[in-house]
Amino acid sequence: MDAPRDDFKWFGEGFDGFPKSLPEDCVEYTIYILETALTDLERREKLREVQSAAIKLTYRLLKDFIWQRETFKLSLDREDGRSFLRGRTNYGDSVEDEWLIVYILRDLSKQFPKIWIRTADTDGQFLLIEAANALPPWLNPEVADFRVWLNDGKLLIVPLEKPGEQIVDAKPGPLTLNEALKIIENQTSKLLHLPAVEAEAFYRVQKYPNQILDSLHHALLTIPRKLAYILHEDAAYISAAVEAFYLRDPIALRPLQTSDDSGLHFPPTDLITMSVKFTKVGFAQLKSQQFAAPAPWADYVSTKRDAKPQDRAEMGMKATCGFEMLMCDPQNQDKKAVREISLLFEDIRLGQDELPTDAEIKKWGMREDDEAWLDINFEDFEKELGGNRKQGAPNTNEGFGDKGAQENLRKMVARFEGFLNDDSAGADGAEFLDDMDNDDGEEDSTMNDDSDDEGDDKDVSFDENAFANMMREMMGIPPIAGGANATPKVSLHEDERALSVSADEEDKKGVHQAMQDIESELREAGALDLNPKQEAQSSGSQRKAIGRGSSSGQSKPLTGAEDASEDGEAEIDFNLAKNMLESFKSQGGASGPGGNMMSLMGMRLPRDESDDGDV
Numbered sequence: 001m002d003a004p005r006d007d008f009k010w011f012g013e014g015f016d017g018f019p020k021s022l023p024e025d026c027v028e029y030t031i032y033i034l035e036t037a038l039t040d041l042e043r044r045e046k047l048r049e050v051q052s053a054a055i056k057l058t059y060r061l062l063k064d065f066i067w068q069r070e071t072f073k074l075s076l077d078r079e080d081g082r083s084f085l086r087g088r089t090n091y092g093d094s095v096e097d098e099w100l101i102v103y104i105l106r107d108l109s110k111q112f113p114k115i116w117i118r119t120a121d122t123d124g125q126f127l128l129i130e131a132a133n134a135l136p137p138w139l140n141p142e143v144a145d146f147r148v149w150l151n152d153g154k155l156l157i158v159p160l161e162k163p164g165e166q167i168v169d170a171k172p173g174p175l176t177l178n179e180a181l182k183i184i185e186n187q188t189s190k191l192l193h194l195p196a197v198e199a200e201a202f203y204r205v206q207k208y209p210n211q212i213l214d215s216l217h218h219a220l221l222t223i224p225r226k227l228a229y230i231l232h233e234d235a236a237y238i239s240a241a242v243e244a245f246y247l248r249d250p251i252a253l254r255p256l257q258t259s260d261d262s263g264l265h266f267p268p269t270d271l272i273t274m275s276v277k278f279t280k281v282g283f284a285q286l287k288s289q290q291f292a293a294p295a296p297w298a299d300y301v302s303t304k305r306d307a308k309p310q311d312r313a314e315m316g317m318k319a320t321c322g323f324e325m326l327m328c329d330p331q332n333q334d335k336k337a338v339r340e341i342s343l344l345f346e347d348i349r350l351g352q353d354e355l356p357t358d359a360e361i362k363k364w365g366m367r368e369d370d371e372a373w374l375d376i377n378f379e380d381f382e383k384e385l386g387g388n389r390k391q392g393a394p395n396t397n398e399g400f401g402d403k404g405a406q407e408n409l410r411k412m413v414a415r416f417e418g419f420l421n422d423d424s425a426g427a428d429g430a431e432f433l434d435d436m437d438n439d440d441g442e443e444d445s446t447m448n449d450d451s452d453d454e455g456d457d458k459d460v461s462f463d464e465n466a467f468a469n470m471m472r473e474m475m476g477i478p479p480i481a482g483g484a485n486a487t488p489k490v491s492l493h494e495d496e497r498a499l500s501v502s503a504d505e506e507d508k509k510g511v512h513q514a515m516q517d518i519e520s521e522l523r524e525a526g527a528l529d530l531n532p533k534q535e536a537q538s539s540g541s542q543r544k545a546i547g548r549g550s551s552s553g554q555s556k557p558l559t560g561a562e563d564a565s566e567d568g569e570a571e572i573d574f575n576l577a578k579n580m581l582e583s584f585k586s587q588g589g590a591s592g593p594g595g596n597m598m599s600l601m602g603m604r605l606p607r608d609e610s611d612d613g614d615v
Helices: 040-061 095-111 126-130 177-186 195-201 203-207 210-214 225-233 237-246 250-256 280-288 295-302 307-328 336-349 358-363 378-385 403-420 442-448 464-474 501-525 540-548 560-586 593-600
Strands: 026-033 075-079 082-090 115-121 148-151 154-157 216-224 271-279 459-462 490-493
Touching (some): 040 095, 082 095, 154 195, 216 225, 216 280, 225 237, 225 271, 225 336, 237 271, 237 280, 237 307, 237 336, 280 307
Antiparallel strands (some): 026 082, 115 148, 148 154, 216 271
């Protein structure tokens, strides 16, 4: 077995730095122009055209949009003698921002068919991760770097060189960036375009550009007039404030731990109500936080109001405190939003600008969106899992959460069901149904030749009922009558050393006899004793009641074999019920095998709150 590849070079051996990795929640994207006839100066001019087009595109699409943390941006860079455009965006907790960037890059590639775009995030090739269900087996994380490119709106993949077949001028392992660019320059026609992979990778991009505005939320907040002026100048400042509030620490809270509000940037005076625009992620973060009102806000928030004005006051208090933390924390002084807000404060102080009046604020609009998307009805959630729509809305997308959550859940369930219902899977389990399953193509030709010979694969029958009866006997449960007459239903794929049908029957008898011998030994040892003697008398009446299940409350006397049979069934039913309830009780209210099994059978038991150990 070959030793693992190690390209790390120590000091004195050409050490070129430690491997670089992206920070958390970051996506990086690079754009290349690979026309060999162009000089570097001409290439830089074309890249500036792409950069200008990107600015116009983002302005047209994202005029009213708010990024969760950082914006999409491209800068001209040069590395290893090659000029290109590079950008990096920290999307924070809003994964939708990452897919919006993919949409923008794909649109750019359609405008400029000569550009080649590569993108990756903290997890690596996230486009391949999204398309994992459709990937060929050879395209694994070990070899995926620098193989995935966007060009002319398509997802193209640098193929892997097969043993004995020179497809591309590359090694059959991980690629470097320069190797990938060389292949694209010289062997563009050899790149793979897999429609199934492309459809899966761009699945989330289909909802754009409509999703851009759907990801925003408007809410009415009661805030200081000075803060209303700041937000009217640039609504995107709210994202930085929400992040400061959401990630607050004791140091950030210090400016608010004072009863004197004269030193605050936004004291709780001259309050007004205005419509504030959030990202849905940011609004959920602000809404979900439990936050006790600091001293300057305590009297105002504690005043009794109706439900809606109170909610607006609490949300306004949270947002204002977030801005206060943002402006006072020394770690934030270099942020763009803090610098710009400081300049706006200076304009107000010098009289170059004035705070808005109530009439001006009303002209801004008082939009307030429905917050129903925050609520999840778990009954609807279970119906969605079962593929059933909400009652009363059979032809709509109404259900739990938003449309994106429903669509992603249906897709996940469909994939899982497809995996379980894979009839072509053999004894080794479900496999990828893909043209690239067999890299060498040798097994396909072998299986198709001489299919009628005796040495080829055969279908071996498997009697479900016979196996079930054997298992029931092992557990001490009476076998089901008529089980021997069951017809075979399942066929397994066996190799060339399969035995004949007659030999199979003899083996079954031998296995059956061996299982009976094991059962007798276990019974002698007491391992299969479902009715311990110490419990026999105390629970005898309960067993008979469970086993017979008489609805009238009367039971007729049983004698001989009939009595013994009834007692056996009662013992089995009682112990089975007892074990199931003990298993459910041991879960302590959490998920477990007992609860899951009873849930599948349609039984839902309440959580056991008793302190004793009895079932």
